[in-house]
Amino acid sequence: MVCPAFYSHIKAFEVLGQALKVRGHDVVFILPKEAETMVCQSDIEIVTLAASASIMSGVRHRRRDGGGAGILGILRAVADRARETDQFCRIAPDIMRSMQIDAIIADEFEPGAGLVAAYLGLPHISLASALPIERDVAMPLPFLDWPYDPTEEGLARNRGGERVGKFFMRKQRKVIQAWATRFGLGPREDDVACLSPVLRLSQTVSVFDFPRPRGTKLKPVGPIRSASVARLTKETCLTIDPTRPFVFASLGTVQGHRYSLFKKIASACETLDVQLMIAHCGGLSPRQASRLPAKWVVSFVDQRAMLARADVCVTHGGLNTVLDCLAVGTPMLALPIGYDQPGVGARILHHGVGKAIAAKRAKPRTIANALSDLIANRAAFVNRIAPIQAEIANAGGARAAAEAVDRVLASAQSEDGRRYAAPNEAANDFAPGRFGLFARS
Template identity: 25%
Template sequence: MNILFSMHGEAGHHLGTFRLARALASRGHRVTYLGLPRVRQLVEAQGFAFIAFAEDLFTTSGAAQQSPAAAAALFRRYTTAIVDGRLDACLRSARPDLLLCDAFLWYVALRAQRLGLPTIGISTSLFLFDNPRIPPAVTSIRPGRGVLSALRISLAWKMMHLRHLVTKRLASRLVGAYRAPLRMHHLTDTFAWVARQSGVRLRRHVTHRLDEIGPHLILPELVLCPAAFQLPGPRPAERRHCGDFIDLQRQEPPLPFDPSGRTIIFCSLGTSAAAYRQARRFFAAVAEASALAPEWFFVLHISDPALIGALASSANLLVVPWISQLTLLRHAAVMVHHGGLNSIMECVHREVPMVILPCARDQPGNAVRAAHHQLALTADVRSITGDRLRRLIGEAMGDAALKRGLRRLKDQIEQERGLEQALAFIEGFTAGFTAGGNSDRP
């Protein structure tokens, strides 16, 4: 069977899929990725074929695309390429029997529906829809018991939808906000336009819902997260959790230093540090904490070239633009990070206590879940100082409850056997199509 993955153009959205892709390949399926040119190297380094979409639109320098006029022109060309047949040609070129499509890329799934291509959604976050017991992941609300908690959660969902109307729909129409290839998953109006161009009739709560970032197609869906990490409460029937999606075969270069004999504190804001207003404060606090705790060795990952030049390495602080995270976590005593799901799950796998300072997106909700399951200590990144961070790291390092929580969740993940269930679902989903002799699907 030919299986095509299409994931959002950030590295974090791809990293979680590689274990599933390898497992599918080991069972004899041919796996190909379709995406923006910026992730080609990442995908091909893992040994998978890659098809670039709209490659001709991303040949100009990044600097030239910073002006509003250039950004608006790029968005128009990109959305045109989605509906004028170029995306269809990319989809057909893999001759897929099945598309596994990131929930952010509803436009790829809409075009796949136009082509009659069987599609399963993939979610790399725990974003939900209106839920009576689980608050939005974009908030730091910790659910409790009783009527007051239910009312608070209900109000949070209503306020979230109101903010979405003002900050996304109206802002998009009035000032062009979110009109960029990597941010268009927020755009309800563009979603409706692509659906019309694709001949798909939309019906809210039947074909799609509005979740915490915008429109979300209702498809059979795999969630790259164990069910045990979610908060207690009802979940959409179409969602299946993949358990521990950590790719232990991920190709990583060796560490740039000898970790032996060191108490390593690993600090990172992931691969999108430039997107966070609090990044400079976070990095400055890490540098200050390293000066206050010379007995520890800090590894600070700064993915943004504009930020990394502001800090220099020292005797117990190594500043790097990239690091082999899975390898480093073998040696880390604590990880300080933003609350990305990849980082949380990799820490659980290595049983590394965490200090989480959420910045944006689903990170506040991820931090709530990590605290609920006793995996991490959390704090507000907007007020973090070096001294406060040093004390949090010391507490996390010596907290026996965190070590028990990490072991408990790791055991629950193993019991879920999520990867095996995901493989069985994928192969069962396409059985009717392949049995019908559709291997020549366009």
């Protein structure tokens, strides 16, 4: 299982890994060094890729800037990904050989996994922890907040967006093309070309997505979450006044340091006289947390438990938080910042399950106006969420994903009885032991 250093992505992979272990598989995580501490399951074997100075510098930039916000943020995020993909392609073949790996399940954010799988002849399954990067021509790029528009005007706009996207992704595309050539795989233009040719799992259910073409290899399984009972903590057991609206606000683990945005949210809630809980995921200092005018300011909390009690959620538009809101029927105000969050916000608006305001344009007054509408018309938003909530409940989550993986592996085994496929002869300069820069725990 190959995953980048994003906390919410790793949580989904952990749950899927456990589901596969129950079905009799041995599971190994291959992660960037800085992601090792994000794994909570002690019985999962981890192989970490040694981080170079340039990669660690990129990680510090990502944490400082919140990643993916603005033109510079996008360029830094793409440069980080390009370095990580280059490192993965250098190191991963030796790991796969030495551990006799039979198949790869990879986050869509790491295109190198698709290249290595094709090079080694291994079954490969993609998992979209964020919005799927596969798309129809009528579907805007995930990092854009454009609406779905299949008219000729919309298609022309999307073609322009694709050209801009290629410009932003040029470093990553060069790395992909270079390693495809070195591995003897033929042309691979971009990360979409590195997706699994047989199965692409997605946490995004179809009724919350834009329309996708027939014949897609995308299999929506819904949120991949554990079935554990919500933890009872002093925060989840807090006394909430039932006569006043309760708003839960979180900007996730990557964006949780944004004090100024939290302050705008808190100021808006003050004008509405609502009860506000802010969960900053360790992003704020104790001094910053103490200065926020919210009733409760916490670092971490059982998010799903709090969302089930909230009247409205204010979120950065991260897919995992949004899916959690939809699963419990909670309307939301999204304040997208970077990555695929603008695309998630566009889907919130498309389906009428909440509001969305770009974080850079959000002011206390605009936030207050949006929250006021969500609270006053909550029943209408909840009604529109209902069919999405039902599909999430029936999608299957980790169980459905594990069953789909098993079907792919069974098919691959019937086609090729070898335990380990031989590497592509066109790339035999990558001999075992040449790039042995990894550690096991």
